Amino acid sequence: GNSPLKEPTQTKDGANQFSNLESVEPTISITVVGASGDLAKKKIFPALFALFYEDCLPKHFTIYGYARSKMTDEELREMISGTLTCRIDKRENCGDKMDQFLQRCFYNSGLYNSEENFSELDRKLKEKEVGRLANRLFYLSIPPNIFVDAVKYASSRASSASGWTRVIVEKPFGRDSDSSGELTRSFKQYLTEEQIFRIDHYLGKELVENLSVLRFSNLVFEPLWSRNYIRNVQLIFSEDFGTEGRGGYFDNYGIIRDIMQNHLLQILALFAMETPVTLDAEDIRNEKVKVLRSMRQLTLDNVIVGQYKGHTRGSKSYPAYTDDPTVPNNSLTPTFAALAIFIDNARWDGVPFLMKAGKALHTKGAEIRVQFRHVPGNLYKQNFGADLDKATNELVIRVQPDEGIYLKINNKVPGLGMRLDRSDLNLLYKARYTKEIPDAYETLLLDAIEGEHRLFIRSDELVAAWSLFTPLLKELEEKKIAPELYPYGSRGPVGAHYLAAKHNIRWGDLSDDS
Ligand SMILES: NC(=O)C1=CN([C@@H]2O[C@H](COP(=O)(O)OP(=O)(O)OC[C@H]3O[C@@H](n4cnc5c(N)ncnc54)[C@H](OP(=O)(O)O)[C@@H]3O)[C@@H](O)[C@H]2O)C=CC1
Numbered sequence: 001g002n003s004p005l006k007e008p009t010q011t012k013d014g015a016n017q018f019s020n021l022e023s024v025e026p027t028i029s030i031t032v033v034g035a036s037g038d039l040a041k042k043k044i045f046p047a048l049f050a051l052f053y054e055d056c057l058p059k060h061f062t063i064y065g066y067a068r069s070k071m072t073d074e075e076l077r078e079m080i081s082g083t084l085t086c087r088i089d090k091r092e093n094c095g096d097k098m099d100q101f102l103q104r105c106f107y108n109s110g111l112y113n114s115e116e117n118f119s120e121l122d123r124k125l126k127e128k129e130v131g132r133l134a135n136r137l138f139y140l141s142i143p144p145n146i147f148v149d150a151v152k153y154a155s156s157r158a159s160s161a162s163g164w165t166r167v168i169v170e171k172p173f174g175r176d177s178d179s180s181g182e183l184t185r186s187f188k189q190y191l192t193e194e195q196i197f198r199i200d201h202y203l204g205k206e207l208v209e210n211l212s213v214l215r216f217s218n219l220v221f222e223p224l225w226s227r228n229y230i231r232n233v234q235l236i237f238s239e240d241f242g243t244e245g246r247g248g249y250f251d252n253y254g255i256i257r258d259i260m261q262n263h264l265l266q267i268l269a270l271f272a273m274e275t276p277v278t279l280d281a282e283d284i285r286n287e288k289v290k291v292l293r294s295m296r297q298l299t300l301d302n303v304i305v306g307q308y309k310g311h312t313r314g315s316k317s318y319p320a321y322t323d324d325p326t327v328p329n330n331s332l333t334p335t336f337a338a339l340a341i342f343i344d345n346a347r348w349d350g351v352p353f354l355m356k357a358g359k360a361l362h363t364k365g366a367e368i369r370v371q372f373r374h375v376p377g378n379l380y381k382q383n384f385g386a387d388l389d390k391a392t393n394e395l396v397i398r399v400q401p402d403e404g405i406y407l408k409i410n411n412k413v414p415g416l417g418m419r420l421d422r423s424d425l426n427l428l429y430k431a432r433y434t435k436e437i438p439d440a441y442e443t444l445l446l447d448a449i450e451g452e453h454r455l456f457i458r459s460d461e462l463v464a465a466w467s468l469f470t471p472l473l474k475e476l477e478e479k480k481i482a483p484e485l486y487p488y489g490s491r492g493p494v495g496a497h498y499l500a501a502k503h504n505i506r507w508g509d510l511s512d513d514s
């Protein structure tokens with residue numbers, strides 16, 4: 001009730017423990033900073049609604065949008081209502097649930113560097129939190145040049161006085177080792193490591209989270225997971241659209257920073273790490289840091305870069321990257337890259353890990369391909385002709401679209417005689433599971449609410465990731481390496497094939513039976 005709060009004691013994530021609030025259920029205030037932006041509309045509010053719909057949000061919660069744009073609470077509700085969707089497999093009470101959710105969404109207009117505006121937010125949050133232990137989560141969905149101001153004022157003016165305060169930070173977290181280190185140091189003036197949740201939304205994707213389960217809980221895979229049986233691993237990302245609308249941001253980053261240094265490298269770290277002591281966040285992240293630090297420096301001879309050019313097919317014209325009005329005409333920023341990474345440790349010595357990522361390609365997808373070694377003394381050699389690669393087992397983990405896992409095996413074609421073909425042992429998620437797969441942002445928001453750091457990037461992981469890529473990025477930029485042009489909607493530059501061929505590899509996504 002109205003009794004004065006006792007002196008708080010602080011925990012590591014900024015939680016002040018007030019003993020007289022402990023008897024009532026806590027409340028959580030979630031503030032989306034940059035609420036007027038694309039990501040907030042497209043991903044964050046829909047993910048919060050999906051969690052509410054699934055009864056995964058705490059019983060007492062309030063959501064605030066915060067940005068400079070002038071909006072009323074009603075206008076915010078109007079804006080976000082267009083992007084909320086109910087689970088397709090459970091449509092009960094969809095409209096009611098949306099109304100209930102929207103009634104708990106509010107808006108505060110403010111600058112990102114204003115003490116006064118964040119104090120005003122604090123006052124409004126307190127009105128909703130009254131009488132309960134209040135936890136606060138801030139989601140920074142804003143451009144990186146305003147991260148530090150927002151962290152400073154959110155933490156100094158709008159931290160919770162009674163519960164924990166956590167901050168989710170979007171990428172890009174720096175553009176090289178120095179800028180990333182500087183950002184981390186600035187953050188640490190206001191927050192502890194436990195309060196910072198650096199998001200990489202690929203870690204929240206179902207098939208990426210499943211990597212560890214697949215590997216560590218299946219005897220048929222675990223013993224094969226090394227140089228003894230694996231010939232190469234391929235991490236492939238492609239989009240069938242260009243940088244439309246995001247050229248201004250993209251030109252300062254390029255595909256290596258946008259996709260490889262974070263999303264693909266995180267997948268690689270999970271794929272290649274040693275067995276963690278437990279599933280605890282710190283144990284997993286310790287192993288990821290170790291394997292990241294074992295990666296050999298990247299060199300230009302193991303990298304190729306490309307940029308899409310415009311072309312016309314039939315009556316349709318496709319733009320070049322440099323046609324974007326926010327991109328300089330002479331930009332050398334890569335929209336495609338392929339590279340080979342080596343891990344200098346006992347498990348992976350000599351195994352090439354190939355990465356390929358590109359925009360404006362012929363298809364959209366993300367997958368991990370594991371090509372196994374040839375069977376020694378294969379009794380059926382003559383059935384495969386001279387091309388033993390055709391007989392290689394390949395495990396494909398398709399992250400998106402059509403999530404699935406399949407293993408290519410050699411099989412006898414039924415019937416008289418002995419003819420072999422390649423068949424798939426196929427786990428297609430939509431055929432096996434009826435439940436809709438949650439969006440990555442749902443998984444990650446729920447983890448942040450629960451204080452689970454496993455799928456977020458720790459600062460030393462980030463240091464290791466930037467140490468690997470910074471020298472290469474500097475060299476590409478200093479030497480002004482010109483990207484190989486490829487037509488919008490094609491399979492990318494031919495240089496990627498030469499790079500793979502140099503390591504006796506064929507890209508799995510380009511083979512006949514991919
Ligand atoms: N969009 C996407 O698909 C993805 C985005 N991200 C990252 O998430 C974050 C948010 O992305 P997105 O929503 O696309 O970003 P936006 O460019 O849409 O920015 C979000 C909001 O920030 C405010 N803002 C924009 N530019 C400035 C500026 N120069 N100074 C002050 N405020 C500004 C605007 O709100 P207002 O003017 O109302 O204050 C805007 O609505 C970024 O860090 C981005 O890199 C990461 C992955 C994917």
Ligand SMILES: O=C1O[C@H](COP(=O)(O)O)[C@@H](O)[C@H](O)[C@H]1O
Nearest residue numbers: 171201239258259263366400440
């Ligand atoms: O982080 C980013 O990811 C998106 C691709 O995400 P997806 O979940 O749709 O695969 C990419 O388009 C964007 O350039 C990048 O910044």
